[in-house]
Amino acid sequence: MSQTCTEIQVEQPHLSRPTLSMLAGKVLNAVTMLNVWEKRLAERQHLSTMDERLMRDIGLDQADLRHEIGKPFWKG
Numbered sequence: 001m002s003q004t005c006t007e008i009q010v011e012q013p014h015l016s017r018p019t020l021s022m023l024a025g026k027v028l029n030a031v032t033m034l035n036v037w038e039k040r041l042a043e044r045q046h047l048s049t050m051d052e053r054l055m056r057d058i059g060l061d062q063a064d065l066r067h068e069i070g071k072p073f074w075k076g
Helices: 017-047 052-057 062-069
Strands: none
Touching: 017 062, 052 062
């Protein structure tokens, strides 16, 4: 039994410069947002390790700290 292989060629869509520029902008925005989220997560993890003295030094009390730590990383 012989098998034949059929080659299928798919034509790639032509992307114009404005389309590529828009795509690059969207990718840059996504990367920027991921960096912001990562920074928020790290800051909130750091806040969770602070003692009372450090919290007072930066003007936070326990309620403020719990509120900030409880936020999801995507909320500012």
